[in-house]
Amino acid sequence: MTEQELIRREALAKLRELGVDPYPAATFEVTAMAADIVANYQEEILEDGTKNRLNFQEVALAGRVMASREAGKALFMNLQDSSGRIQLYLRKEEINGGKEDSPMFDAVVKKLLDLGDFIGVKGFAFKTKTGEVSVHVQEFTFLSKSLRPLPIVKRDADGNIFDAFTDPEARYRMRYVDLTVNPSFREIFIKRSKLIKTMRSYLDDLGLLEVETPVLQPIHGGAAARPFVTHHNTLDTTLYLRIANELYLKRLIVGGFDGVYEFAKMFRNEGMDRTHNPEFTALEFYVAYKDYHWMMDVTEQMLEKVARALHPDGASTAEFDGQVLNFAGPYRRLTMYEAISEYTGLDVETATEADLRAYCKREHIEIDATMGKAKLIDEIFGEKVEANLIQPTFLIDYPVEMSPLTKVHRSKPGLVERFELFVNGKEVANAYSELNDPLDQRARFEEQLQLAARGDEEAMALDEDFLRALEYGMPPTAGIGFGIDRLCMLFTGQASIQEVLFFPQMRPEK
RNA sequence: GAUCUCGUAGCUCAGUCGGUAGAGCACUUGACUUUUAAUCAAGGAGUCAUGGGUUCGAGUCCCAUCGAGAUCACCA
Helix, strand or coil: CCHHHHEEEEEEEEHCCCCCCCCCCCCCCCCCCCHHHHHHHHEEEECCEEEEECCCCEEEEEEEEEEEEECCCEEEEEEECEEEEEEEEEHHHCCCCCCCCHHHHHHHHHHHEEEEEEEEEEEEEEEEECCCCCEEEEEEEEEECCCCCCCCCCCCCCCCCCCCCCCHHHHHHCHHHHHHCCCCHHHHHHHHHHHHHHHHHHHHHHHEECCCCEECCCCCCCCCCCCEEEEEECCCCCEEEECCHHHHHHHHHHHCCCCEEEEEEEEEECCCCCCEEEEEEEEEEEEECCCCCHHHHHHHHHHHHHHHHHCCCCCCEEECCCCEEEEECCCCEEHHHHHHHHHHHHCCCCCCHHHHHHHHHCCCCCCCCCCHHHHHHHHHHHHHHHHHHCCCEEEEEEEEEHCECCCCCCCCCCEECCCCCCCCCCCEEEEECCCCCCCHHHHHHHHHHHHCCCCCCCCCCCCCCHHHHHHHHHEEEEEEEHHHHHHHHHHHCCCHHHHHHHCCCCCCCC
8 A cells, every 4th residue: 555545544543533534425415506506696895895695605615635735724625516516615624613622623633634535515606816716615524435546637728738647547537537537528428418418409300219128139230340248047048249239220110119219228249449349339320211311401400409508608619620511411422333432533433343453453452362343342432431521420221232131222223222421531330221132132142142152251140040130120210320429539539539438348357 | 460659755856977756736743813835943754667687886788577658450
């Protein structure tokens, strides 16, 4: 144990000796928040020059002590609650309750109270002679003793920051410390909550039903990714943590719900980097009797609402890496073929597989012999186009081979009715006119099985029960999935997914 | 998975050519009845990520391991 930790444990023991419970059980009734007092305290100066305090004259606050400045028989502290910080002013005679021999001020407050401890105070708001709104404490209660020193960040009058707690490893492993001492990171998570709340309320207004579907699945369908595998003892069977919930949500459309949505944790047993975490959050929703054109309109409306809800001035924009992204619709709609033509000059519609291979070779795009035309197109898109799609852009009409759950295009042979939304060069949503032809769906699954047989680890598994559901009949349906973490990154200006997850995956300590 | 960078006090960091481990904040003791990065005085605090090697001598050089970050690869 470090010296400072030992000192705190001794302080804990001494508090108990003095009859102060460091961890009391009783409710402490909080009646005011720090930020509210600081923002709204009012006083007036009367004609005779005396001050008249107008509000917050009986307040009770609770929080952590984040700074302490002794001044003889008085003491200033900064108290931090969930709303922010406020200065406290304590005087010996009041804290001691007028009793000469009381240990409360000299022993308890000045010696045994440490930075990071939780306290409750009662008193009245006032302005110090330097003009800072503060609370004059008349009653003081210990609420919880902290046994480890917090890496408290200091800030001077000009806003310069000292000793910022910045080590990413320590911040992610001890998010509780990060959140306590780094208020700017708190804001990211508040925005995340607001983003989800805005989406949920938009979908509720559309009349969709929020549902829950299994995380433990016997067949990991709906996407192409390596799953986490687990085992159920009673059933003695292998189960997978879901890589997607798409096939379950569609079963609910089959069952007669016209619109369903789920905010769902997904699990993919793949690499980690600044845009991938093994578990991440998706929003998926499916609406009967709609197509992907309708879904593009809805996406524009929803994201504009989100942008305005998160922007401090209610604007439809977000700033990322110096770029101003505008989420007000309509977004640019570009077919896959148009996009490639625009950024490479290639006409992929008429090009042969050999033409595309030659192009990739010339442009040093890595390919292998097993790739068909569709896969080559996808590679070229990824290398040459994707990074250019900064403002929200719908990329539409993909080759059928890459989209086993998507309905074939109503007029363009070889393509499917699919779009992906790109923002800042990254995919943030993926949507289809859902494939509801059960025979076509079976054929597509079988193609995937052939890919798997050829060694494609990410080919989609065949789900007999899902096919049975489609055979009973699914109405025409539009569906979409959003990467919530990546949206959060965009709206909070964060380059790393770890900054928008409370507890990003880390290697075990030690 | 590959490459690069990093790991020193609770936090942020310095540490020269290989020669007794440093600073600020935090902490301890004392002073101070409106301070605010409070101030002033004194003091304590370290398995230099871990293990090995080279050397008379390693925080420093070499190797391995662990952890983190970045870039790349992979990845709906």
